[in-house]
Amino acid sequence: MTGTKRTREGSGRVKLEAVASAANVSTATVSRVFNEPDKVSEAIRERVKEAARALNWIPNAAGRALASSRTHIAGAIIPTLDNEIFAHQIGGMQAVFSNAGFTLFLGCSNYDPLEGLRQAEAMLARGVEAIALVGENHPAELFAALKARDIPYVVTYSYSKLSEHPCIGFDNRAAFIRMTDHLLALGHRRFAGIFQPVANNDRVAARLAGVRDALAAADLAMADENLLVGPSTLEFGAESFSHLMTREREVRPTAIVCGNDNIALGALMAANALGLKAPTDFSITGFDDLAISSRFAPGLTTMKVDNQSIGTSAANQLLAVVTGRQAGPQSEEVAPVLQIRDSSGRWPQDRA
Amino acid sequence: MTGTKRTREGSGRVKLEAVASAANVSTATVSRVFNEPDKVSEAIRERVKEAARALNWIPNAAGRALASSRTHIAGAIIPTLDNEIFAHQIGGMQAVFSNAGFTLFLGCSNYDPLEGLRQAEAMLARGVEAIALVGENHPAELFAALKARDIPYVVTYSYSKLSEHPCIGFDNRAAFIRMTDHLLALGHRRFAGIFQPVANNDRVAARLAGVRDALAAADLAMADENLLVGPSTLEFGAESFSHLMTREREVRPTAIVCGNDNIALGALMAANALGLKAPTDFSITGFDDLAISSRFAPGLTTMKVDNQSIGTSAANQLLAVVTGRQAGPQSEEVAPVLQIRDSSGRWPQDRA
DNA sequence: CTGAAAGCGCTTACAG
């Protein structure tokens, strides 16, 4: 029945309409003052701004989003904040987005691709305009959903010229080839590895492949019993080290490649406890260059990546697309820098 | 002129209306199937779900938010993700919220209250239903805005019975009284402190007050030149330690209270470099109980706080309010646990 | 430069 009275709650907040009547203009004009100020005469512009300020009006983003299809929201999906690497990326992204008037949704998959998908879908439903994803290990549905809606995205921490996705990061395989070559050049021939789980983690898989490829190129291989895989904790690093290095000297590895610094630091702690010293008794390497790695005794040989700048680059690329300055996000390779310290040395050691 | 044709872009996405016609029901019914399923007969319910799935419909949150005044978005404002303490809180919150169908906005103030306010306002404009804030050091406007809109909030990491805000955390002052009392009981009388900046950080201010109050209760005081304030880095901890401990033995502090573990670990590294050993030559304490603190040599005496559970509690309290199960968030005190390790010992040392 | 009004995609009070 037309004309029936309806009672709706509403938000109870000051709305644009109130500003319009206070300033004696139409709602269209108020909207323009904030979205296309050049199209409004200065006198009216000031009057409207004054009214908005006086009424303490905060625009309702839902109304705005519905009318304009723009939400000024971006999203990021990372595995976990427990790894400071990802925390730094998010910190970088957050700063850039916030500065551009974007608010950031954060999702953590805990290395479960389906959980990542679920959270990405929640973000899509809430209208994110762009999204950053760590790594390429996501369900095909996720990439399909992004493409179907034409939502710009970038993959971070993985980089490959051959990737079908725009990516900002480094070539994990190449980095670990470089690290392994460093140890080979020092004379090491018996290698061991202590790594995080490879499942659902394309970055770790690539790192391990790098070690294997570099060894194969030198006609070497890592013995199966020398590859230990487990959680990325100091504890696992320490246990693994003890396991590897309490065997007879003749069969022990001389070089231990760790999947990251945290594992390597745990191993170094176990070494201290066992009275084994690097680089005299063994060499060991990490990846990440945590703050503590350079100050630890011995200093840890590792590779440094500027994770925060991966985050800022990713955010800047996404903003460039969202604001129409660019057609699509551009890939960017960030080179990890090898930091050679006392934890790696010649083998056999020259004892002076 | 009524009846004029208008062309609007629209999102180009599948919308609820399409699901309704595919399932041969009204839009109201489709909405009910997902929001109040009990009100729809099972046959129709299944038909609608089937149609939604077939069309791959994802509800538009802006439309939903506008119509229902609910966004299913929560927000958190922290100082920085660079501190793993806050990263863990966010990790905990993210998991709980995501599980309840809420997506999380993340804002970082970098210890600037105005930046925190700015980001909180952006979240309010986007309709957050609840918000968590680290500490009480926020502009009065921020709390006023939350109250004016009736947005439930909790303060984290600070706890005080006297607080005018709901808070989930611990009493920083009491924790540092406890730590200082531990050192006093061991026989220490000459104290030094290495702390993060107090400005805009009510937690650090309370920690320092705790040290001072505990000393005053023992008729002691910390000499001005023994309090060093600077960035929360290993470097600052190391420099400060050297500065304090390269003076003559007669004037040096015997106990050094650090504002957190990171600073204390830096100090311990400098001690190793200088050939000074705890607890023989000095005692030192931290706060946080980082993963590395128990495994370091010597083990660091510190206090452990379950930061992740602060995050999950905060999220659960906010959800309870938002879903109407509770009128307001309840405060919760989380007790830090003193972890006594080898970095603190009797003074003067009994040398066996 | 400015305004009247349609429309964005949902929810929900009302009627049946």
Next chain:
DNA sequence: CTGAAAGCGCTTACAG
């Protein structure tokens, strides 16, 4: 249990 339609708070194509 189901539907017709008003309404949430904005933006913007159109007209002037």
